[in-house]
Amino acid sequence: MPNSSAETILHNGVIRTMDAANPVAEALAVAGGKIVRVGSWTEVEPLRGERTALIDLGGRMLMPGLIDFHVHLLPSMIARLHTTAIDTADDFDTILRKIADACTRGAGRDWVVANSYGALALQRMREPGALAALDAVSGDRPVVMQHLSGHGHFANSAALQIAGIDAATPNPPDGEIVKDADGRPTGLLVESGAWSVTDAIPELSAAGKAEAARASIAYLNSLGITGFADASASLESLEFYKALDDADALTCWAAFHLALSPTCSGYAADEARLMREQRRELCGPHMNADFAKIFLDGVPSLRTAAMLAPYASAPDEPPVATSLTLDELTEAIADFDRDGIGVKVHAVGDRAIRMVLDAVEQVRRRNGPGGPQHQIAHGQFIGATDIPRLAELNVLHDMCPPLWHPNSASLTHERMVGAERYATVWPVRDILAAGAAVVAASDWRTIAPDLDPWEAMCGLVTRRDPTGRHDGAHAPDQAVSVAEVLPLYTTNPAAAMRLGDRTGRLAAGLSADMIMLDRDLMTIEPLAIAQTKVLATWFEGRLVHGSA
Numbered sequence: 243m244p245n246s247s248a249e250t251i252l253h254n255g256v257i258r259t260m261d262a263a264n265p266v267a268e269a270l271a272v273a274g275g276k277i278v279r280v281g282s283w284t285e286v287e288p289l290r291g292e293r294t295a296l297i298d299l300g301g302r303m304l305m306p307g308l309i310d311f312h313v314h315l316l317p318s319m320i321a322r323l324h325t326t327a328i329d330t331a332d333d334f335d336t337i338l339r340k341i342a343d344a345c346t347r348g349a350g351r352d353w354v355v356a357n358s359y360g361a362l363a364l365q366r367m368r369e370p371g372a373l374a375a376l377d378a379v380s381g382d383r384p385v386v387m388q389h390l391s392g393h394g395h396f397a398n399s400a401a402l403q404i405a406g407i408d409a410a411t412p413n414p415p416d417g418e419i420v421k422d423a424d425g426r427p428t429g430l431l432v433e434s435g436a437w438s439v440t441d442a443i444p445e446l447s448a449a450g451k452a453e454a455a456r457a458s459i460a461y462l463n464s465l466g467i468t469g470f471a472d473a474s475a476s477l478e479s480l481e482f483y484k485a486l487d488d489a490d491a492l493t494c495w496a497a498f499h500l501a502l503s504p505t506c507s508g509y510a511a512d513e514a515r516l517m518r519e520q521r522r523e524l525c526g527p528h529m530n531a532d533f534a535k536i537f538l539d540g541v542p543s544l545r546t547a548a549m550l551a552p553y554a555s556a557p558d559e560p561p562v563a564t565s566l567t568l569d570e571l572t573e574a575i576a577d578f579d580r581d582g583i584g585v586k587v588h589a590v591g592d593r594a595i596r597m598v599l600d601a602v603e604q605v606r607r608r609n610g611p612g613g614p615q616h617q618i619a620h621g622q623f624i625g626a627t628d629i630p631r632l633a634e635l636n637v638l639h640d641m642c643p644p645l646w647h648p649n650s651a652s653l654t655h656e657r658m659v660g661a662e663r664y665a666t667v668w669p670v671r672d673i674l675a676a677g678a679a680v681v682a683a684s685d686w687r688t689i690a691p692d693l694d695p696w697e698a699m700c701g702l703v704t705r706r707d708p709t710g711r712h713d714g715a716h717a718p719d720q721a722v723s724v725a726e727v728l729p730l731y732t733t734n735p736a737a738a739m740r741l742g743d744r745t746g747r748l749a750a751g752l753s754a755d756m757i758m759l760d761r762d763l764m765t766i767e768p769l770a771i772a773q774t775k776v777l778a779t780w781f782e783g784r785l786v787h788g789s790a
């Protein structure tokens with residue numbers, strides 16, 4: 243075989259390259275895991291040798307593999323494999339039936355862990371008698387269930403007892419053990435108030451976790467995802483994914499935002515020091531851990547997001563305290579910035595978002611403007627005057643989870659902040675127009691048990707519920723086109739992962755990370771984007787899902 247011939251040529255397709263110099267092509271050649279040519283059949287055909295595999299795309303769309311820039315991958319896959327699924331739309335009685343059923347499996351004091359309840363159930367959990375009702379169906383079995391945001395839990399008496407929580411237990415910093423009028427715990431645990439319970443859940447074995455890590459990559463590939471950023475990574479996560487990478491089984495580019503700040507759940511000082519010092523050695527060739535995570539506020543559904551104006555649903559409540567002051571946040575980011583570490587700050591409320599921008603502004607002044615890109619995770623309530631500051635300060639807007647269209651979670655947010663405030667939420671069009679670096683991500687598995695990038699994309703284009711379960715549209719004037727949405731899942735996250743010259747586009751010299759779809763996103767009705775099927779996924783030229 244002459245050196246110049248390709249191993250594989252894909253042809254007869256609509257190849258949407260995401261490469262501005264060459265946006266649409268019909269054929270693409272791969273050799274050594276990399277794209278060697280993209281263009282017309284006439285341009286690519288000369289690379290066909292005797293042993294070149296020819297793949298006929300049959301007129302279908304080929305595009306770069308998607309990159310999900312905000313997932314909690316290992317814990318989410320463990321939850322998918324090992325917990326009781328409850329739907330965020332389930333009412334409390336439905337949840338009780340599911341818990342009762344789960345309690346018939348396992349034995350003794352085995353834990354029942356369930357994900358995730360939403361607003362409807364939370365309403366009942368706040369009323370007297372909810373804990374007794376849960377205890378009645380679960381008996382001695384410890385039960386804990388998580389709110390869809392991950393920032394709140396509901397535990398039964400057996401779980402509270404194991405965790406050592408009783409009437410005398412004080413609230414931990416940045417958290418609450420909710421108590422009734424008589425001072426007894428109600429089972430509701432807000433933010434860090436749940437940590438003593440979640441820490442008491444026995445751990446899955448190392449082999450079980452390794453299997454979950456492997457399954458998580460297969461799951462991503464099946465969805466057309468060939469890159470991810472773990473938004474809050476532990477040392478353990480790094481080790482499991484490095485083991486996969488060393489075995490040539492990490493068929494996904496991977497970035498890790500390390501839990502290096504005491505504001506992260508699961509933070510341990512020794513582990514954080516080790517991760518920071520050895521972050522390069524802890525990574526395989528497809529991994530990059532030059533990122534850190536800081537949690538600054540909470541979520542609107544629990545009224546723990548730091549907003550400038552009071553919550554419409556509780557106008558007299560005192561303002562939410564952020565986990566760090568502006569000075570503390572500035573110091574923390576400045577320290578990471580000097581070390582070349584990009585910081586992702588969880589900031590949902592407009593007050594928290596402004597604090598991040600104020601902090602980065604001071605950091606740029608202090609350390610110079612050439613430091614790494616920093617990030618605001620979520621950022622849904624960004625104020626109009628803060629939007630231009632994203633580009634000015636080189637702060638990436640990591641938009642997630644997909645709440646830019648009506649669904650049970652976004653409607654809860656609307657109830658909390660009021661319809662008027664919610665009508666201005668997720669100003670995606672304005673943010674893009676201001677020239678900000680933006681990615682769209684899932685935050686899997688906060689609002690849904692399944693990761694579905696196509697529904698999320700559809701929601702960005704239509705601002706309507708792609709499933710048809712909820713009427714109306716959230717701020718439809720902020721809808722964007724398919725052409726504007728695709729970079730949020732490809733080129734932009736690739737650049738944010740510092741992989742812009744390796745993946746995210748289909749161009750000569752880049753990794754052959756690509757997906758074949760059952761429809762051409764650019765020519766179909768926007769609502770049909772939600773049903774997109776990924777027929778095949780290639781990572782470095784290897785078929786890792788489906789067939790072609």
Ligand SMILES: [Zn+2]
Nearest residue numbers: 312314473685
């Ligand atoms: Zn997250």
